[in-house]
Amino acid sequence: MVAFRNDHPFKQALAGPALNRRRMLALGGLAAGAGVLGACGSNTGRGSGDGVQLSQWYHQYGEQGTQQAAEKYAAAYEDATVTINWIPGDYDTALSSGLLAEKEGDYPDVFEGHLNRAMVESGQVVPLDDILADVLDDYTPDDLARNTIDGKVYGVRMIDDPQFLYYRPSLLDGAGVTPPTTFEELMAAAADLTTDDVKGLFLGNDDSATKLFQPIVFSAGQTLLTEDNQIGFDKDTVIAGALQVKALHDSSSLLIGAPTEAWDPSSIIQELCAIQWCGLWALPQIIEAHGDDIAVIPFPAFGTGTPTVFNGGWDTFVNAKSAKVDEAKAFVKWLWVDHEEFILDWNLSYGFHIPPRLSMRGEADQLAEGPAAEAVRISEEFGWAENPNWTPTMELAVDDMMTNIVLEGNDPSAEFDTAAATIQTELDAIFG
Amino acid sequence: MAVSPAAAADTDRAGTGDQRPRSRRSGRRRTALAFWAFTGPFLAGLAVFTVVPVAWSAYLSFFDATNTVTPLSEDFVGFGNYTRMLQDQAFLDSLVTFSVFAAFIVPLTFACSLGLALLLDRVRFARAFFRSVFFLPFACSYVVASLVWKMSIFNGVRYGLANAVLDLFGVDDVAWLFNPDPPWYWLVIVSLRLWIQCGFYMILFIAALQQIPAHLYEAAYVDGAKPGRQTFWHITLPQLRATSVAVVMLILIAAYQAFDEFVNLIGNQAYARPPLVYLYYTALGTQQDLGRGSAGALILALIIAIVTLLQGRLLGFGNKEGR
The missing domain is CATH 3.40.190.10 (Periplasmic binding protein-like II)
Structure with a gap:
């Protein structure tokens, strides 16, 4: 994980x-x-x-x-x-x-x-x-x-x-952007907010692609593993979401390679980005830097799904x-x-x-x-949690799938099949 | 390791052959004692830190050893871990990543360190200063260098050194490490390793250059050779053969052990994950699958052994200079 x-x-x-x-x-x-x-x-x-x-x-x-x-x-x-x-x-x-x-x-x-x-x-x-x-x-x-x-x-x-998106209302107002509720709106907002000095969105350095797998799945109302421990997500949903994530990565509105990771609020504090994925723990630090000029939203919905919040x-x-x-x-x-x-x-x-x-x-x-x-509210309304049967090996399989589709541009269908096969092998070894 | 106690005693016997049997025996015993006193600590260290762990790892590789180093007999899985690793796309990809890395780093390090050595060999003033300057990075740890490379030189934001320079030319910020398309991360990784290790191999080359007799060059000039490319290809390089072979081997072995800079610069990413990083995350971290990790480590060890033997045979490692 x-x-x-x-x-x-x-x-x-x-x-x-x-x-x-x-x-x-x-x-x-x-x-x-x-x-x-x-x-x-x-x-x-x-x-x-x-x-x-x-x-x-x-x-x-x-x-x-x-x-x-x-x-x-x-x-x-x-x-x-x-x-x-x-x-x-x-x-x-x-x-x-x-x-x-x-x-x-x-x-x-x-x-x-x-x-x-x-x-x-x-x-x-x-x-x-x-x-x-x-x-x-x-x-x-x-x-x-x-x-x-x-x-x-x-x-x-x-x-x-809970982990969600922090944004600076003043920057959104300045660019004439409303807080995004869907992934398409998020991409558009990130593009509009990107200037020479500030990137629109920061999701993380090495996990900016991998961490969006779960939001894709939970946004569609699916799960990692079903009650009887079978794969709980379907191929079309994952591929459609992954291709959207790829489009975001191919745009130049994503901050990648910041000095700190996304669990650390330094990027939004140092005004390297307008919107940042981070957790509730960082709120006191962010308020100290930006005062009232900070607000939170759940991660926007993929497709026709719901927004999501990871409750870590x-x-x-x-x-x-x-x-x-x-x-x-x-x-x-x-x-x-x-x-x-x-x-x-x-x-x-x-x-x-x-x-x-x-x-x-x-x-x-x-x-x-x-x-x-607001963070408490969206955590209770849109939150999802880990599943203890989802092993690190399974997580690595979907992480690699996301990296290979989003960053390497590999064939999504083949990548999904590889990941699903790895997960199935693991499930068979544990429950088979 | 090369001298067995018996062999050591044999040479001793030659020198003390005229003595009486009794003192000969005590002399032999003293030699054996000296042998073990010198090699004992090393052999004990080798046993404790290498032989036992390797044997234990081989044992673990036949078990489903998750979260344990003492698996129960019912967890025996035969060659199951080996087949899983050999079918594991991520592990196979890591071998490819390593091969790409070796393809970059071996010739580049070789060329750079030889080039530096040739330049410094020509310098007529402040030689010690220049040698020290180029050798100093070797004293820097990969972890510290990774911090500097990742956080100040090649970070992805506008105030990173590399991006600040690009900015002067109006080029947009580059996410050096975390965007494999185009794969700029190789520039970061390769430049870091070059910076650290070139100085060391440069010293080896300088030492070898000083061994080349000056009369070879003088004779060549008399025969009409021009200093520069001609003498380099026909005198310098052939004379450096033994050193070159050793250096290539050392660079390759060092590349096999690449771990620190990958894990500190990039972490566990599919596109830049050499075998050791993958095995580290499989056997340690949260996976704790010591069975699969051990199987992978032994497969890797086998590959390294084969490649090294082949390379030694092809390049003639251990042959005398000039053969």
């Missing part, structure tokens, strides 16, 4: 420093010292906890104060000493090797990530149904579904991160290999199920995220008006 996460491993290592040049110099040292530091640990847990030690892993959030917040929560927990491992750079790979580790201290007891079926089949995560039993109704069906495999819930949703985010899991599964589950329940103050703090005090707990959304004053409120 490279295309849709806000933790692009290598890109984060590259683009993160652009935000903060001091970090750029520190990056090499950080990476080199990560193992050593991890061993020493930034142990802030002051709870007595009868000597129970837990290790909790996070990817590196970009927003100021997030690491301190995570350490604050850990220190407030009294039943165990929780050590935070804050991982810069390639989190997926670090986590993967961490989950293979056998020795206590080398692996996380509690970690954030995204569920896929392989994690369950290889026994890496434990079901959390018991700690979630009382609050299952308090999550959106999508947030439950993406953490559920074969009827068991494995992950606790921490934050919901993060979930917390308990490592099945942990020597202290029960203690880890108790900690997860304390922090991410019961502790309303910390859940709201994590969602609203740094970057913006939608609290995944429906009952807490009413208290999210920061999301009550303006572009934030």
